[in-house]
Amino acid sequence: VxxxxxxxxxxxxxRFGSAKQFELIGGETVLDRSVRTAAETADGVVxxxxxxxxxxxxxxxPGIDVALGGETRADSVRSGLAFVPDAAEIVVVHDAARPxxxxxxFRAVLDAVRAGADGAVPGVTIRDTVKRVQGAVVSATVxxxxxxxxxxxxxxxxxxxxxxxxxxxxxxxxxxxxEAAGGRVVVVPGEEANIKITVPDDLDAARAxxxx
Amino acid sequence: VxxxxxxxxxxxxxRFGSAKQFELIGGETVLDRSVRTAAETADGVVxxxxxxxxxxxxxxxPGIDVALGGETRADSVRSGLAFVPDAAEIVVVHDAARPxxxxxxFRAVLDAVRAGADGAVPGVTIRDTVKRVQGAVVSATVxxxxxxxxxxxxxxxxxxxxxxxxxxxxxxxxxxxxEAAGGRVVVVPGEEANIKITVPDDLDAARAxxxx
Numbered sequence: 001v002x003x004x005x006x007x008x009x010x011x012x013x014x015r016f017g018s019a020k021q022f023e024l025i026g027g028e029t030v031l032d033r034s035v036r037t038a039a040e041t042a043d044g045v046v047x048x049x050x051x052x053x054x055x056x057x058x059x060x061x062p063g064i065d066v067a068l069g070g071e072t073r074a075d076s077v078r079s080g081l082a083f084v085p086d087a088a089e090i091v092v093v094h095d096a097a098r099p100x101x102x103x104x105x106f107r108a109v110l111d112a113v114r115a116g117a118d119g120a121v122p123g124v125t126i127r128d129t130v131k132r133v134q135g136a137v138v139s140a141t142v143x144x145x146x147x148x149x150x151x152x153x154x155x156x157x158x159x160x161x162x163x164x165x166x167x168x169x170x171x172x173x174x175x176x177x178x179e180a181a182g183g184r185v186v187v188v189p190g191e192e193a194n195i196k197i198t199v200p201d202d203l204d205a206a207r208a209x210x211x212x
Numbered sequence: 213v214x215x216x217x218x219x220x221x222x223x224x225x226x227r228f229g230s231a232k233q234f235e236l237i238g239g240e241t242v243l244d245r246s247v248r249t250a251a252e253t254a255d256g257v258v259x260x261x262x263x264x265x266x267x268x269x270x271x272x273x274p275g276i277d278v279a280l281g282g283e284t285r286a287d288s289v290r291s292g293l294a295f296v297p298d299a300a301e302i303v304v305v306h307d308a309a310r311p312x313x314x315x316x317x318f319r320a321v322l323d324a325v326r327a328g329a330d331g332a333v334p335g336v337t338i339r340d341t342v343k344r345v346q347g348a349v350v351s352a353t354v355x356x357x358x359x360x361x362x363x364x365x366x367x368x369x370x371x372x373x374x375x376x377x378x379x380x381x382x383x384x385x386x387x388x389x390x391e392a393a394g395g396r397v398v399v400v401p402g403e404e405a406n407i408k409i410t411v412p413d414d415l416d417a418a419r420a421x422x423x424x
Contacts, residue, residue, distance in 0.1 A: 121343070121350070123343065123345070126338070126342070126361065127408060127410055128361035128362060128363065128408070129361070129362050129384045129385045129387075129388065130338070130342075130359055130360070130361055130362070131333070131335065131359070131360055131362055131387070131399070132358050132359060133335070133358060133359070133360055133399055134358075136398050136399050136400075137396060137397070137398055137399070138333070138387065138391055138397040138398070138399060140391070141383070141384075141385075141387070141388040141391060142354075142359070144384065146344050146345060146346075147342055147343070147344060147345070147354065148342070148343055148345055149338065149340035149341070149342055150340060150341050150342070150343055151340065171353070172341045172353070172356065173341045173353070175341075175343070175350065175353070176341065176353040179350055179352070179353060184349060185349070185350040186348050186349055186350070187343070187345055187348050187349070187350060188348075192411070192413070193413075196339060196340070198339060199404070201404070201405075201417075201420075201421070204420060205413075205417055205420075208413075208416055208417075208420070209413070
């Protein structure tokens with residue numbers, strides 16, 4: 001089964017304050033680390049870089065395709081999807097800002113799709129109590145056992161992912177689009193270490209984890 | 213208005229692997245740091261220690277009361293509540309495992325209760341996409357803007373908190389009991405730094421933050 005990976009690095013890093021994907025973790029950029037892990041389990045990799053940067057000074061490793069991102073995350077995934085060959089049967093989408101995801105985690109979501117799911121996402125339990133709010137007032141405490149916080153990499157049947165992106169919908173993750181299209185998405189155990197680098201403290205945490 | 217704080221340190225640290233409340237952050241135990249911050253904004257503090265430890269070798273600072281915890285978190289809060297004088301008008305409950313909460317955060321929840329709420333909790337937005345699951349299958353993506361992850365300190369009108377604990381109910385936080393009793397709980401902005409120490413990595417993160 002042919003597997004392609006789309007690594008999305010098109011964010012401007014507004015909350016981070018700069019282009020976080022080019023920060024270093026153990027001598028390697030955040031982006032290179034994410035691409036390297038994706039390449040371990042995929043037959044091809046497309047990297048989606050910010051379309052608004054005047055100069056993109058990142059040199060892709062040999063054999064890695066580059067696409068330019070759009071306005072939203074979903075637009076950027078679609079830019080990457082345009083580079084994925086029709087022969088690809090599974091597409092795995094990964095946020096470059098999650099450089100600590102392991103190759104085993106890629107394998108786990110891929111295996112779940114190979115086993116018959118339309119999509120598979122890593123999920124971790126939410127440690128904090130979660131409440132539903134209306135304005136600033138709590139309307140309910142949400143039963144925690146019903147909720148998972150999901151990560152990337154997210155794997156999908158290629159035809160299902162392409163169909164879900166038709167009409168250029170937007171969502172915070174690809175699974176939401178596949179769900180909206182009626183696809184069956186399963187959750188595999190995520191990794192606590194697989195944090196998303198959003199603010200500089202997260203980068204420090206990732207560096208500390210990478211060093212151990 | 214008389215304010216009392218209950219600092220809950222009665223957990224066994226099962227996920228952590230040891231009694232995390234006695235680990236050091238910047239030369240001070242996790243518990244001492246939490247108690248010190250609580251004492252800055254309360255007229256009295258009750259610390260709830262594990263009831264199952266044969267020897268409790270923690271020496272409370274002068275003027276701090278000590279209660280012994282029960283089987284559940286809610287039982288432990290009730291043990292602390294028994295030490296709170298009847299004259300206390302506001303009770304603030306804090307998990308010792310959140311040593312990075314600031315005195316300003318205590319003030320914010322206290323102010324919200326002084327302004328008329330039955331309870332006030334710190335809440336932060338959830339960064340990850342959150343999904344509702346049935347077994348291992350995703351049933352829905354939860355609109356993120358409706359959800360907050362809540363922290364401690366949580367402040368309550370003393371009479372409301374006492375009433376909510378009648379009948380010895382259990383819940384993951386005190387606000388849930390007050391909500392279940394029909395109380396109006398408001399959310400104030402939480403602190404990203406106010407992490408809960410659950411696993412050893414969290415302690416490293418707290419130490420790194422405390423050092424800056």
